Amino acid sequence: MFSELKIYSRPPAVADQFYPADATQLAALLQQMMAVAKPAVQNKIKAMIVPHAGLVYSGPVAASAYQALKQQADKISRVVLMGPSHRVGFHGVATTSASEYSMPFGPVRIDRAATSLIATLPQVQQLDQAHQLEHSLEVQLPFLQTVLSNFTLVPLVVGECTANQVAEVLELLWDGEETLIVVSSDLSHYHSYEVATKMDRRTSDAILNLSPEDIHYADACGRNPVNGLLLAAKQHQLKSDLIDLRNSGDTAGTRDRVVGYGAYLFSR
Secondary structure: OOOOOOOOEEOOOOEOOOEOOOHHHHHHHHHHHHHOOOOOOOOOEEEEEEOOOOHHHHHHHHHHHHHHHHHHHHHOOEEEEEEEOOOOOOEOEEEOOOOEEOOOOOOEEEOHHHHHHHOOOOOEEEOHHHHHOOHHHHOOHHHHHHHOOOOEEEEEEEOEOOHHHHHHHHHHHOOOOOEEEEEEOOOOEEEOHHHHHHHHHHHHHHHHOOOHHHOOOOOOOOHHHHHHHHHHHHHOOOEEEEEEEEEHHHHOOOOOOEEEEEEEEEEO
């Protein structure tokens, strides 16, 4: 059961850390990244996997997926956004009592009807603490606000749960072309450039083959929502396309301890 909590606006948690808090500076940075993103034409995108580090690190990779989304931006009115929990340990999938996410570009309204719909599932709980400081969802919002003209958000932080439990949530929210599913996940963490490149290629192959059984603890911080999406994509007969695969050693960091980033699009 969900507790009766006061509806509120969830303030930014990582502005001026993961991305500029100033709207003008943020817009300029995103415009720059989108302008140089690898071109990708993909019709009827239903879902995406994109990374969630600081924008100087993972932003160029994420931008490649969001650039492809522009071609159908006018058809999307709701985004189901899933990411892993980095700060709060819990089982299942966490919603929030917030009515909106407050962001430098303005508020992002939360789809409370969708939140109520999935509340019937036993693995879903309302847990504001999981959202309060979580960056995996927040860093996607500036991209979404840049590409989409008007949308509501279903923000879901994923704790320890199975691929089946995640897929069950996605199934209730799947709907038609108006609904986009975005899973926020980085790949391997803090290996050498050479080791990370090999690990991330294996993980990437698993994503492309829709094989959640091949993605394990050290392969991706968002493995739980990723694996749930892969299961749902297989059930809906979607195919996965790799748009970009790099790591922090390719973008803005050193190559001794890197974090992997991949961008993937799912479509029929």
